[in-house]
Amino acid sequence: MKKTLVLLMIAAMTFASLAGCGKEVSKSDKSSDKVSVSKEAQDSHVNIALFTYIEGMDPATDWCGWNLTRCGVGETLVTVNENMEIEPLLADSYEQVDDTTYSFHIRKGVKFSNGTELTPEIVKASIERSIENNSRGQDLKIDSIKVDGENVIFTTKEPFSAFVYNMTEPMTVIVDTTADTSNYDTKPICTGPYYVKEYVSEEKIELEANENYWDKVAEIKSITALNIDSDTKTDAILAGDIDLAQGPAATTLSNVEGNDDVDIVKVTGTRENDFWLNCKEDSPLGDVNLRLALSYAIDRDVVAKVAGNGYSSPLTTAFPETVGYDSDKVKGQNYDVDKAKECLENAGYKDSDSDGYVDKNGENLELKISLSSSSNSAVSETLQDMWEKIGVKTEIEMLEDTSTIRKNGDFDILADSGWQTVNAGDGQKYLANRWKTDSTDNYGKYTSEKFEAVLEKLDKAFDKDERIAAFVEAQQVLADESPCIWLYANDNITLVNSKKIGNVTVFPIDYYLVTNEWTLEN
């Protein structure tokens, strides 16, 4: 109902805007100059839909920084490019002085959209502001920030090898702290190629090219980022309401396949989809053999096909390959029914009463798959079907709200989706959040000394190769102990109206989108 209403409203708005165009053209005889200006402005305007529409624009609040990087409004000291490499941005160079000290040289000649010059002092104040106000601020592990001439010196509380990556986290977007920051929730002053002209809660963000931008000024003069549901993004671009859509639902893409105007630009994303297994000792899944059996029984090619409609890749490890942590070196559980049955036997399960389901001590093994009632049950049903083939009986339970059972670890198997594996350009935080003993996000209550040891190793691994080796080790430990069942990674898809916008780069990390490189096509 809501969707229909939205569609109707979009249709009505389109109609209204078309009616407006007609009027303007008819006026053109009288004042041709004025019209040509507005026509040019209209031509260099595009409408887009963001991956998700987050409420608020202040990087110091929750996840709002992600809006800023997505819209090309905010910039961090360093950034991650489309090949997942660190690139200088507001800092033109950086170096690691010792295990806990980093020095960033601030780029000269950078101006905020209001004309204020960027100084190392503002950088310090801005990052301190984010650390103080954002609940994730402590994750940066910053002890102190000092200004030293043109450099900003960061000292961390402990050796923290992922520090530079963490400076790409959008909560560290630099804002002008010398201006009035009270309205930054709607109109932050940043350094990016665009600035926020107008912010309408739950509806749209109006962006205008920043003429003070330190690099090439954007060719597209204005952008409207609309709040559109992922199910309707494809329809919206086909209807011409938007010219670019980030993250349309994969199930809707068959409508644009083969369309001449709309390009599907994709890259395997950095988000992964998995199901939690309850590793508590009193749970049947506390037995690693049973977990492995479940994992071996899954044909992930099929799961990826069901889930992503051809826009997902199968996944057997904690990181998608695109992240660059050598996931191909990790031995996960590839589809092997015999192996699954063997693991079941190792766990002590056998079909002794020949009812088609395995049992132990005279009791059938019955597991519950819990998922939110608003989510698609297709993957759960596929897994249920595959597990049935090895004799494991499962029941699907759709819940209005899964947060309670998630928090209490009150489930057997829990469907979860879309974890960002590198939310600061680096995967350590994701590993620690999800599988470190006592971490708040460790819903499956997994504990492993082996894994904790690898995490410690990661903290001290400053060398890139050493770091990747540690990530491979972490993935291997997780794959061997299967606290989760990794299933698939969705492609990051962006639909682009190629008649309107050109030179669009699609990043594996979905909080990057708008750049100053976009061109207008005709």
Place this chain on the structure above:
Amino acid sequence: MDKIKRNRDYIALFMAVFAAIVFILIATFSYKFAPNNPLATDYDNLLKAPCSQYFFGTDQLGRDIFSRILYGGRTSLLIAFLVTAIISVTGIVIGAVSGFCGGVVDGILMRISDMLMAFPGSIFTIALVSFMGTGLVNLIIAMSLTGWTYYARLSRSMVLSIKNNNYIEQARLGGANPIKVLNCYILPVIIPPLLVYISQDIGSKLLTIAGLSLLGLGSQPPTPEWGYMLSEGKEYMNSAPWMLLFPGIIILINVIVFNLLGDALQNVLNPKKSAI
């Protein structure tokens, strides 16, 4: 003239009953008609358009939608009948007792029904299901708890209108105890007009079940059920419209049939069309 109309009414009733019986039979013997196992997946034929192998196409797991609709009818119709049976019987009994006894009993029973009627029925049902947990059994319980009040109200008012008739008085004077009076002299009079309401209610219960399953509160996957099939199909509205189309049409036809049955019944039982 009247005779012709009367005959027409009987023919309409006959056709409606026939259609309803056909649907019930199809649902009951779905395992005989269904060309495929409704739960069997076919990962090579995901989202296949209707063809000779799959009359209504396949869904996102390659399951045969035609077979799923046939089997789904079992779930949907069975629950609709069950719920209607439960609420009509309890409702009528409570209403009749309440109207017949009057006094404190009437007061208590009707205040309870007032309390339940104060909430919009469907919202109350949703709240109850959310509270008790999703699933078909809970759905039946929730719908039964909220649905009986209308029957109670109707039957109570009917009992009140005939309670003081002479023949009731005579039966009492003749020594019939209250239970016998209710059983032999009151219920037989009030039930026929209520049948109209009951048969129409089956249609509306079908819609309610479909609606709740659409919201994910009723049937749990992979059990085929029309409403849940709609819910699964809505994400594929663009790429596989048949996932929505066929369950939708079937729900529509069934609701129409049971509503027509009610109308036809009303015309036959109550030719003057006085409101019940």
